[in-house]
Amino acid sequence: MSGANPVTDPAILAEAAEDLGGRSRLAWFMEGARQAMAGPMLVVAVSLLSVGGLARDAGFSVEVAVASTILLWAGPAQVLFFGAVAAKTSWPVIALTISLSSVRFVPMVVSLLPMLRTKRTSLPTLLLAAHCIAVTVWAEGMRRIPLVPRDGRLPFFFGFSLICFVGTSISTALGFVLIGELPPPFAAGLLFMTPIYFVATLTRNAKRPIDRWALILGLAVAPLTEAFAPRGLDLMVLGLSAGTGAWLIQRHLDGRAGA
Amino acid sequence: MSEINDHGLWPWLALIFFGFLPSEVWRILSVFLARGIDESSPWLAFVRAVATALLAGVVGKLLLSPNGALATLPLWGRVGPLAVGMIAYFAIRRSIFAAIVAGEAAIIAAGYWAR
Numbered sequence: 001m002s003g004a005n006p007v008t009d010p011a012i013l014a015e016a017a018e019d020l021g022g023r024s025r026l027a028w029f030m031e032g033a034r035q036a037m038a039g040p041m042l043v044v045a046v047s048l049l050s051v052g053g054l055a056r057d058a059g060f061s062v063e064v065a066v067a068s069t070i071l072l073w074a075g076p077a078q079v080l081f082f083g084a085v086a087a088k089t090s091w092p093v094i095a096l097t098i099s100l101s102s103v104r105f106v107p108m109v110v111s112l113l114p115m116l117r118t119k120r121t122s123l124p125t126l127l128l129a130a131h132c133i134a135v136t137v138w139a140e141g142m143r144r145i146p147l148v149p150r151d152g153r154l155p156f157f158f159g160f161s162l163i164c165f166v167g168t169s170i171s172t173a174l175g176f177v178l179i180g181e182l183p184p185p186f187a188a189g190l191l192f193m194t195p196i197y198f199v200a201t202l203t204r205n206a207k208r209p210i211d212r213w214a215l216i217l218g219l220a221v222a223p224l225t226e227a228f229a230p231r232g233l234d235l236m237v238l239g240l241s242a243g244t245g246a247w248l249i250q251r252h253l254d255g256r257a258g259a
Numbered sequence: 260m261s262e263i264n265d266h267g268l269w270p271w272l273a274l275i276f277f278g279f280l281p282s283e284v285w286r287i288l289s290v291f292l293a294r295g296i297d298e299s300s301p302w303l304a305f306v307r308a309v310a311t312a313l314l315a316g317v318v319g320k321l322l323l324s325p326n327g328a329l330a331t332l333p334l335w336g337r338v339g340p341l342a343v344g345m346i347a348y349f350a351i352r353r354s355i356f357a358a359i360v361a362g363e364a365a366i367i368a369a370g371y372w373a374r
Contacts, residue, residue, distance in 0.1 A: 039356070050327065064270045071279040076317060079326060081278045091277050099281035104317070107310035109289035114298040123290070130286040135314055142307070185370025187328030189363050192337070195318045196344040196362035200355040202311055203348065210308050218312035222319020238316040243309030250304070 021149035028152035032159030035144060041163045044136040045171035047194040050187075051078045052175025058086040062176045069172045070165060073134045075194065077101050103236055105130075107243075108138040115145045116153050129154065132161035139201045210250035217242035332366070336373050340365035 020028065048069055055065035060082065068078050077098050084094045109130045116129055133141070141157060148156045179187065199215070206212040218238060225238040296302060321329070322337045329337060344362025351357035 043359070054327075060270050064274055067271070068274055068278060071274065072282055074282060077278070077282050081274075083326065085273075091273070095277040095281040098278055099284065102282035102285045104310070104313045105282075105285045106289045106292065107306045107313065109286055110293045110296060111303055111307045111310055113290065113293040114296050114300075114303065126290045127287060130290045131283065133286065135317065138310065139314065182328075184328050184331050185367045185374075188332055188370045189367045191321070191325070191327060191329045192340060192363065192366045193359070195321050195341060196359055197355070198314055198318050199341060199345060200348050200358035202314060203345070204353060204355060206311075208304075210304055211311055214308040214311035215315050218315025219319055221312075222316050223323060225316070226320065226323050235313055235316050235320070238319075239309045239313035242312035242315070243305065246308040246312065247305045250308075 020152045023152060025152065025155040028148065029155040029159035031148075031152075032156035032161075033163045034159075036140075036160040036163035036167075040136055040140045040160075041167040043193060043197045044164050045167035046190060047075055047136075047197070048078075048168040048171050049175035049190050050179060051075060051082065052172040052177070053179025054079060054082040054086070055172075056176050056179075058082040060085075062173050065176050066169050066172050069168050072098075073131060073165075074102060074105070075134075100233065101235065104239065105133060107239070108135070109133050112138055112141050112145070115141075116157055118150060118154075121154065125154065129157060132157070132165075135198065136201075137161055137164060139198065139205060143201075143205050208250065209253055210246045213246035213249045214243055217245045328370075332369060332373055336366065336369035340369060 023031070051069065052062070052065050055068065055078075056062075060068075065082075068081065072078050072081065080097055080101055081094065084097060089097075112133055113126065113130065117126060137157075137160065140160070144160070145153050145157065179190075182190070199219075202211075202215045206215060221238050221242045225234040225241075229237040296306075318341075322341065323334075325332075325337060340362045343365040344358040347361030348354060348358035
């Protein structure tokens, strides 16, 4: 199967589902790294700049700020953590809030891991892969991973993730030093990077009505849960209600198509 | 609150026990939840829809109850640029890059306008 490009040729992809598509593991690792550098790494790095500034405001050192990026690997949880420490929130409440905000990783990990693993994948490898999954890596992974042959997926994913970790670590440190220097409209622009990037990426990822409706309903329900759902649980309530709504709409459409 | 740095290991322990572990427990749990689920399972469509809606919810939260510099903008100054970005996305060959550039230009302009 030389000749045709294994990344773009769907016929070969289907046939090559159990192999590396003619490339080495290292080549897939590098391909993941290259694709991350071509865009996603920059966006996730920019979105983490503000975390560095928050960490400084909360009285932490730059090393702890960078460690928070590598360990938590969740922009919103980091914002919560440093914001809550700065507001002198009690530690058990901080831990609980962080934990509630990270419940959102459950559907992300559960939907991405089955694409990544093979029968031989070890538990430590799976745990490491799960740690790498955050919103950006998930959203990009759902689109890119299916195009990679089965045995190239984990190397590709780790290459992609590693570049994102490196980029965000640098930007967290940079944000620690820089954020106070920016004029407010540009600081607002930095914080706006996450919303516009997520919505554009999710729109591009949406292949079926269920994905589009999950996005639309999620945005539409947000003001309601923000106003009425208990703090900390609002995202879970939103995800489950909008996700179920989208699933019901898809079922309705499938039923009509079948009838 | 600079006193947190005067205690050597304390910031690191705080990060690990009150940040990292409470968050990571869900990823670890999910590895085991994902075990029985096949890539082609119909459940996965539902799980993916929940994850997508959650992400949309994160966006809604960031725009509706903003932190820091975003909070200096009125609501139209936060939601409008999102619409501008998405119009650019559809107008320019479904380009994520176009969405980001147009959205960023709009919010920076809104920032100066609203001052």
